Amino acid sequence: MANGITTVRDAGGDLTSSVLEWRKAIANNELVGPKIFTSGPKIDGPNGTWAGSLDVDNEEDITNALDSLEAIPSDFVKIYDSRISGANYIKTIEEAEKRNLITSGHMPFTVELNETIDAGIDAVEHLYYIMKGSSANEKEITQQLIKKEIGFWDAMPLLQSSYSDSTALATFTNLKEHNVFVVPTLHIGRVLSYLDEVDHSKDDYLKYMSTGIQQTYKGRIDRVKNATDKQVADRKALDQFFGKLAYKLSENGVSLLAGSDSGAYNSYTYPGISLHKELEAMVNIGMSPLNALKTSAYNGAKFLKQDADYGTISEGKIADIVLLNRNPLEDIKNTQDIFMVLSNGNQHSKSDLNHLLNSAIVN
Numbered sequence: 366m367a368n369g370i371t372t373v374r375d376a377g378g379d380l381t382s383s384v385l386e387w388r389k390a391i392a393n394n395e396l397v398g399p400k401i402f403t404s405g406p407k408i409d410g411p412n413g414t415w416a417g418s419l420d421v422d423n424e425e426d427i428t429n430a431l432d433s434l435e436a437i438p439s440d441f442v443k444i445y446d447s448r449i450s451g452a453n454y455i456k457t458i459e460e461a462e463k464r465n466l467i468t469s470g471h472m473p474f475t476v477e478l479n480e481t482i483d484a485g486i487d488a489v490e491h492l493y494y495i496m497k498g499s500s501a502n503e504k505e506i507t508q509q510l511i512k513k514e515i516g517f518w519d520a521m522p523l524l525q526s527s528y529s530d531s532t533a534l535a536t537f538t539n540l541k542e543h544n545v546f547v548v549p550t551l552h553i554g555r556v557l558s559y560l561d562e563v564d565h566s567k568d569d570y571l572k573y574m575s576t577g578i579q580q581t582y583k584g585r586i587d588r589v590k591n592a593t594d595k596q597v598a599d600r601k602a603l604d605q606f607f608g609k610l611a612y613k614l615s616e617n618g619v620s621l622l623a624g625s626d627s628g629a630y631n632s633y634t635y636p637g638i639s640l641h642k643e644l645e646a647m648v649n650i651g652m653s654p655l656n657a658l659k660t661s662a663y664n665g666a667k668f669l670k671q672d673a674d675y676g677t678i679s680e681g682k683i684a685d686i687v688l689l690n691r692n693p694l695e696d697i698k699n700t701q702d703i704f705m706v707l708s709n710g711n712q713h714s715k716s717d718l719n720h721l722l723n724s725a726i727v728n
Contacts, residue, residue, distance in 0.1 A: 368637030379417025410448030444470030
């Protein structure tokens with residue numbers, strides 16, 4: 366809230382009970398915070414990467430998982446790709462579609478992107494999967510992955526080098542025709558790609574991160590320390606490629622969502638400010654400030670099917686509004702120059718917001 370973020374999308378984890386408590390407290394003005402739309406636990410395969418995930422290994426599991434998410438009730442279904450089979454992944458999307466549930470997620474690389482789109486996915490998180498669907502050799506590379514001849518990271522240079530404008534344009538058309546949103550997560554991609562060059566120890570926002578959260582950063586930091594020069598260079602090249610890909614998506618009319626992917630394990634990507642940084646990253650790749658701004662409240666409301674209440678400023682809508690001192694259409698960084706935040710019937714002045722920030726310091 367201190368950064369003018371009045372609404373957030375929580376894309377899954379093992380904190381669902383806490384998230385629901387926070388949401389209730391915020392609605393009752395017992396806690397200052399944003400409106401939270403949550404997926405509840407992620408859906409994944411057996412022994413998935415993230416604690417609290419709902420394991421699916423057959424159709425009965427899928428039914429039980431979706432039943433439990435509807436019982437929460439979750440606002441959308443988040444599917445992860447660490448252990449789920451390609452068949453169960455597609456089946457989960459299809460069954461969610463039958464229930465008129467919103468879906469987003471990663472995608473197993475044993476599945477082709479058009480299969481995912483045609484099954485009814487509503488949003489694709491990250492650009493790995495869009496790159497896969499833009500490769501002229503996607504079918505062949507997918508078969509190599511199915512046969513376990515190569516792994517996820519082995520596929521990256523193969524997909525990148527086989528990018529085809531004609532294949533990409535056909536994929537973009539399919540995304541548009543099916544109203545699929547894409548979440549580029551450019552800011553975190555750049556932060557993680559340049560951990561070897563940037564010293565984050567003096568970051569302004571590090572003081573808001575607890576020791577426990579900071580300890581989770583170590584995994585990615587160590588991975589960079591132990592990487593070969595080629596691996597580091599490849600990651601930076603991929604980051605540059607993703608910037609160009611995101612721009613092409615935007616220029617070809619694919620709807621983008623601003624996602625920060627901030628949280629545990631995602632080193633130095635801080636809640637609040639990271640959304641501003643994502644908008645900056647979008648403008649830096651060539652998008653107009655207006656189109657970058659649309660990827661937050663406007664497109665977010667459409668993705669969550671909340672556009673009757675949110676997304677634009679008009680009579681009768683919910684007044685979650687950030688008043689700025691300067692025009693972000695002239696400089697996207699002006700989104701950080703906040704005069705006042707209106708949310709949940711409350712006015713938060715600049716001094717109120719500074720007080721919120723100061724009270725959040727943990728180090």
